[in-house]
Amino acid sequence: MATVLPLNAQLTAFQVFLPVQGKEYEFGLHNVPSPEEAGKVSLRNAKLDCKLELRMLLEGFEHVLQERMKQSLDVATFVEEFKDILDRIVQAQPQVVLPPASFYARIVAEIEAIGWEHVAWISPQLTTLHLCFFDVAGREHIVHVNLPPDYPEKQPLATADLPIAVELRWGPDGTMNAILSQFQLAAERFQDFWANMEDIDKHVWVMEPEHPSRANCFRRIALGGHCSLSITVNPLSPRSIPEYRFFGSDALISPIRKRMDSCMSHWYVMDRLLRINLEDVLELTFPCPQDTDQDDISANCIICYNYRLPHGTGDWVSKEGLVPDRVCDNGSCGRPFHSACLVEWLRAIPTTRQSFDVLFGSCPCCSHPIMVKCTSG
The missing domain is CATH 3.30.40.10 (Zinc/RING finger domain, C3HC4 (zinc finger))
Structure with missing residues (x-):
């Protein structure tokens, strides 16, 4: 049963202790109508004062509470309504299955085996880790690992910013060291891909994506005159001809597109960076941010002055x-x-x-x- 304690002699403020599903929740109720108004005025203007845990549980249900407060003419009625809402919310919460003690001992032992310097972050429950390593070019990579309670019998979920996802090979003897090794090996496959993408990001005006990750194979490159070129690069063969599409006025784009279509014989796959091959075939030098007029590059819609419209549909x-x-x-x-x-x-x-x-x-x-x-x- 709920405990309702008055906080003042006027009986306009209360502290409530509410037992729900074997746990007690506490909240304050202020600006309650005076006893003279009881049964005549609802609690619509009353204020709830909840602690963080209770606020998080009630997130998304504030409108329901407000509606119940409007309908309640006294504190007792509202407390019962509150209990009903909270009981339903708590019942709907997913049950957390804690791993056995052996799980934690194993995780600590595996981390010590690979070295704590490879741990960028770890959750208090030891079920989520961010493992880090550096590739041969000195790039730092983060592997996000989620461990199930029955690890290592069940395969963990591991992801990283790679252009092609790693299909984790797992067996009964799997360890975090095996996870790290597989991602290190995968990263070596993309060294030339990242070198080419970093060269593009450094030397040309990239319109999209604004903040590319190492998984992004797409770039939209400014050509000037409000024209642009989008390319999608093959991460396993980054110096080969990419998928491409031009954007802009036909009067400006048509001759550039014709050069692209007719000069593929000039493409030197192995001994040139992708950017150099593109500039050579197109017979131009891509604009760079340092020496290009922003107005000449801008791809914002001239009507709404924005680049993106939310909830759009279409190819792009x-x-x-x-x-x-x-x-x-x-x-x-x-x-x-x-x-x-x-x-x-x-x-x-x-x-x-x-x-x-x-x-x-x-x-x-x-x-x-x-x-x-x-x-x-």
């Missing part, structure tokens, strides 16, 4: 949203737009014409004729 969507996918065909303009922004803009202009699902109008920047497909009339 990431978890952050849709990037500009339409450009002005005027070679001296070439400004980028989100199709959705351009549709809204053109529909607001009286001179815009529509034929079936295509809008015809003028570029918001230079007034050059522009068209965009819309989803509805």
